[in-house]
Amino acid sequence: MMQPLLDVLSWICLLGGAIFLLIGAIGVLRFPDFYTRLHAVSVCDTLGAGLVLVGLIFQGGLSLVTVKLLLIFYFMIFTGPTAVHALAQAALQSKLKPLVDDHEPR
Amino acid sequence: MFIAVSAVLLVAIALGLVRAFRGPTLYDRVMAANMIGTLTVLMVAVLGFMAERPEFLDIALVYVLISFVSTIAVLRVYASRVSMQGSDRK
Amino acid sequence: MSRLKHAINLGLFLFAIWVLLSGHYTPLLLVLGVLSTLLVVFLAARADLIDREIYPILLKASVLFYWFWLGREIIKSNINVARLILDPAMPISPNVFTVRAFQKTELGRVTYANSITLVPGTVAMDVEEDVITVHALTMAAAKDLKRGDMNRRVCHVEGVFPCS
Numbered sequence: 001m002m003q004p005l006l007d008v009l010s011w012i013c014l015l016g017g018a019i020f021l022l023i024g025a026i027g028v029l030r031f032p033d034f035y036t037r038l039h040a041v042s043v044c045d046t047l048g049a050g051l052v053l054v055g056l057i058f059q060g061g062l063s064l065v066t067v068k069l070l071l072i073f074y075f076m077i078f079t080g081p082t083a084v085h086a087l088a089q090a091a092l093q094s095k096l097k098p099l100v101d102d103h104e105p106r
Numbered sequence: 107m108f109i110a111v112s113a114v115l116l117v118a119i120a121l122g123l124v125r126a127f128r129g130p131t132l133y134d135r136v137m138a139a140n141m142i143g144t145l146t147v148l149m150v151a152v153l154g155f156m157a158e159r160p161e162f163l164d165i166a167l168v169y170v171l172i173s174f175v176s177t178i179a180v181l182r183v184y185a186s187r188v189s190m191q192g193s194d195r196k
Numbered sequence: 197m198s199r200l201k202h203a204i205n206l207g208l209f210l211f212a213i214w215v216l217l218s219g220h221y222t223p224l225l226l227v228l229g230v231l232s233t234l235l236v237v238f239l240a241a242r243a244d245l246i247d248r249e250i251y252p253i254l255l256k257a258s259v260l261f262y263w264f265w266l267g268r269e270i271i272k273s274n275i276n277v278a279r280l281i282l283d284p285a286m287p288i289s290p291n292v293f294t295v296r297a298f299q300k301t302e303l304g305r306v307t308y309a310n311s312i313t314l315v316p317g318t319v320a321m322d323v324e325e326d327v328i329t330v331h332a333l334t335m336a337a338a339k340d341l342k343r344g345d346m347n348r349r350v351c352h353v354e355g356v357f358p359c360s
Binding site for chain 3: 020023077101
Binding site for chain 2: 011014015017018019021022024025026028029034037038041044045049052053056059060064065068069071072075076079080082083084086087090091093094096
């Protein structure tokens, strides 16, 4: 009886995650400079990946599969920002200038 | 449905590849590689469900860690090369 | 002698993970698990990694609450960034600024900087002592961070006062 409900929830999460991943990938292509592209990668890493994994967890149910998916999620949450930060810091130290908008008053 | 999700993942990976080829800086390429790594992990997990082989998740788990370590390693190698070659690199 | 205690705890923890992830409980695989646990503990000891930091973040109630709050922030700003990406005009206003971290311990600062990066729209570019250089995608995201809400929350979870 619970199964159809879980299936629907899982499809919603999977679809939402896929949409966010696609948006993130489009952002990586569209944004004008390296530092702004990092934000698009962030979208992929957090909500996109998170929603897809949650969708898979609904499919997996209470089992070893769920434990592994949660562990993947945990590692992604912790390694994602570290990798992004390492990239930003390396680029900053190599004197790659960020594009700064100075049209608006500070 | 899994097929739809993996199709979207493939499209996203293709977009990431375009960014990796276009550059223009090395950091863009490493960033694209990092994103493709994330997408590949999800792809492997979804494929595991599609083929009903839970062992795939172990591969995904290891892939998360490898993808992170390789990103850091590439940045380290490049940083040390820059500092070795000094100012003529810029 | 507390080093030995830490090493034993690390070993038990790693073996528990092995048992959880393997799913096979035959003698051969358990022995292999023990051997690989010992190898990892040995390598960790050689690399001088065995100290207080082997313990994962403790599950305090306030930490859990902070995770929920952060999750909500992440979802909100994800939707904002997604809207920016899909907007044909792309109304972004990237800017760089610094914030001062209120946290006193290294762990608190790392948590704060990682939280900044985890939320799309802001990326911590550099951390030096208590000054964090941040790149924000829009003025709105920058203003949101400068209000210091997240800063105070991380500081409260950390529990070293005063938070200012």
